[in-house]
Amino acid sequence: MTTLAVLEQRDGTLRKISHEVVTAAQRLGGAVEAVVCATGPVQGADQLGKFGADKVVTLTNPAFARYAPEACAQALAERAKQGGYRTIVFGATATGKDLAPRVAAQLGVGVAEDLTDLAADGGGLVVTRPVYAGKALLKVKVAAQPAVVSLRPNVFTPVERPKAGTAETVAVNVAAGRVTVREIKAAPAGTLDVAEAQIIISGGRGLKEPANFKVLEELARAFGGQAAVGASRAVVDAGWRAHADQVGQTGKTVSPSLYIAVGISGAIQHLAGMRTSKVIVAINKDKDAPIFKVADYGVVGDLFEIVPKLTEEIRKLHG
Amino acid sequence: MKIAVCIKRVPDSETRVKIAADGKSLDAAGVKFVLNPYDEFAVEEALRRKETAGAGEVAVICLGPAAAQETIRTALAMGADRGVLLQADKIPADPFETAKVIAAELNSTSWDLILFGRMAIDDYNTQVGTLVAELLGLPCVTAVSHLDLEGTKGVAEREIEGGIEVVDFPLPAVLTTDKGLNEPRYPALKGIMAAKKKPLEVKPVQPGVGALEVAALTPPPERKEGKIVGEGAGAVGELVRLLREEAKVL
Numbered sequence: 001m002t003t004l005a006v007l008e009q010r011d012g013t014l015r016k017i018s019h020e021v022v023t024a025a026q027r028l029g030g031a032v033e034a035v036v037c038a039t040g041p042v043q044g045a046d047q048l049g050k051f052g053a054d055k056v057v058t059l060t061n062p063a064f065a066r067y068a069p070e071a072c073a074q075a076l077a078e079r080a081k082q083g084g085y086r087t088i089v090f091g092a093t094a095t096g097k098d099l100a101p102r103v104a105a106q107l108g109v110g111v112a113e114d115l116t117d118l119a120a121d122g123g124g125l126v127v128t129r130p131v132y133a134g135k136a137l138l139k140v141k142v143a144a145q146p147a148v149v150s151l152r153p154n155v156f157t158p159v160e161r162p163k164a165g166t167a168e169t170v171a172v173n174v175a176a177g178r179v180t181v182r183e184i185k186a187a188p189a190g191t192l193d194v195a196e197a198q199i200i201i202s203g204g205r206g207l208k209e210p211a212n213f214k215v216l217e218e219l220a221r222a223f224g225g226q227a228a229v230g231a232s233r234a235v236v237d238a239g240w241r242a243h244a245d246q247v248g249q250t251g252k253t254v255s256p257s258l259y260i261a262v263g264i265s266g267a268i269q270h271l272a273g274m275r276t277s278k279v280i281v282a283i284n285k286d287k288d289a290p291i292f293k294v295a296d297y298g299v300v301g302d303l304f305e306i307v308p309k310l311t312e313e314i315r316k317l318h319g
Numbered sequence: 320m321k322i323a324v325c326i327k328r329v330p331d332s333e334t335r336v337k338i339a340a341d342g343k344s345l346d347a348a349g350v351k352f353v354l355n356p357y358d359e360f361a362v363e364e365a366l367r368r369k370e371t372a373g374a375g376e377v378a379v380i381c382l383g384p385a386a387a388q389e390t391i392r393t394a395l396a397m398g399a400d401r402g403v404l405l406q407a408d409k410i411p412a413d414p415f416e417t418a419k420v421i422a423a424e425l426n427s428t429s430w431d432l433i434l435f436g437r438m439a440i441d442d443y444n445t446q447v448g449t450l451v452a453e454l455l456g457l458p459c460v461t462a463v464s465h466l467d468l469e470g471t472k473g474v475a476e477r478e479i480e481g482g483i484e485v486v487d488f489p490l491p492a493v494l495t496t497d498k499g500l501n502e503p504r505y506p507a508l509k510g511i512m513a514a515k516k517k518p519l520e521v522k523p524v525q526p527g528v529g530a531l532e533v534a535a536l537t538p539p540p541e542r543k544e545g546k547i548v549g550e551g552a553g554a555v556g557e558l559v560r561l562l563r564e565e566a567k568v569l
Binding site for chain 1: 330334335336338356357413416440441444445449453454461464474476478481482483484485487488499530531533534535538539542543545548549551552554555556558561562563568569
């Protein structure tokens with residue numbers, strides 16, 4: 001049975017989640033067909049054989065210049081209906097969360113969302129998803145045909161399993177759609193989104209004032225462009241940082257390789273957004289702060305002394 | 320403006336999660352239930368739109384157990400006009416079944432706007448609003464953090480990775496609301512008193528079982544015991560060594 005892995009592109013370049021989607025699809029056994037909606041060739045799509053895609057299909061239409069929710073959903077649902085796929089895998093990104101249920105509804109099923117694990121189980125699937133602010137894991141049997149799932153970003157580490165994949169481009173006819181993206185207001189160049197960063201340095205009230213976030217920005221820069229600066233709800237609500245930077249229940253859910261929580265006490269709402277990070281470091285002056293309970297490594301003390309020292313050490317490594 | 324707001328009763332996010340004896344659900348004993356925080360943005364937005372229009376109706380629709388009447392009353396206390404409880408003891412594990420029940424209720428009236436919260440903080444689903452929109456054949460914009468409406472045209476902003484999408488759509492439409500859209504009001508005492516007299520219709524429903532079945536609810540794996548590396552800037556050298564040699568993330 002074939003799994004359909006739905007890729008994501010922006011401005012003709014494949015997004016990182018695409019590798020994760022193909023990697024997870026590969027785990028289910030059987031063939032993997034990767035599909036992307038675009039206006040033409042997508043940079044990076046030819047590399048997917050490396051991650052286990054047997055076939056990469058580019059569905060083209062001029063409407064796909066920007067994310068076109070209804071047109072993409074129509075194109076994917078029609079493809080899914082023709083293909084007889086057992087599973088359709090999306091990434092639970094901003095776009096994937098919007099798109100997956102549209103496609104699923106057209107196929108008459110719901111989505112098993114935001115998965116941190118999945119496995120084939122007889123004719124169906126067994127999936128795991130964090131619920132209740134990450135305080136429990138829900139294991140769900142998916143009997144839907146096809147099963148439509150979305151993956152929590154950064155959880156399924158891309159694994160190289162080279163295959164001689166084939167490529168196909170299909171021009172599709174789709175209705176223009178009523179919902180259209182007029183423009184994308186991009187974040188300033190050089191800022192990495194917390195949802196996509198491999199390293200996140202987040203700050204909380206312990207930073208004392210908005211201007212002090214510069215110590216975290218300097219540390220992020222020392223990591224040479226792989227790190228993003230995040231924020232706790234308290235400092236976002238206080239207007240110190242943008243909501244786009246907020247990690248937690250009413251912000252973004254992240255799973256970076258390294259999460260450094262600076263001056264963050266570790267309220268449950270914050271932990272909900274970052275507890276699936278691979279390695280957590282906490283820097284806090286209060287040795288009893290709850291953040292130390294989830295941290296792998298903790299340093300107790302004045303962040304204004306500790307962080308600059310850390311920046312200096314990281315700069316040496318990246319020298 | 321005729322606006323429907325679909326809400327959910329959820330455990331407060333501070334709740335200590337205790338797993339029930341069946342090993343598949345939350346032990347609800349002693350749990351404090353609240354109006355889903357993202358739904359507060361939806362209720363608030365509906366109230367503001369009605370106030371701006373100067374006329375209309377805000378109806379609150381909730382699928383849940385009898386106790387969810389309390390949740391509906393919270394929205395009525397904020398200022399919604401009437402409530403409908405689609406009463407079922409259990410919310411289906413398959414969001415498509417939830418969507419079908421809600422869509423069937425919404426289908427009986429023609430709405431200018433149907434609002435949902437972006438996500439339910441209990442089961443972390445973000446899809447029911449979108450599924451309902453598809454079932455009703457209505458346009459849908461998700462995770463709206465800014466909204467302009469003029470006549471039957473709308474412009475919404477939604478956060479995506481690395482930017483903000485500006486989206487055009489026509490009314491009627493289904494929108495799901497994100498943080499940033501507004502600052503929800505607290506129910507005033509007067510509103511709480513008034514809410515007691517507002518109409519709340521209870522309709523028993525029987526959602527289908529669907530194709531998703533809960534196999535188990537378990538505590539998350541314990542993170543392995545962490546260590547305090549040390550105190551102050553003097554501990555940084557050791558921290559970096561551990562991150563390189565033990566955690567291998569640098």
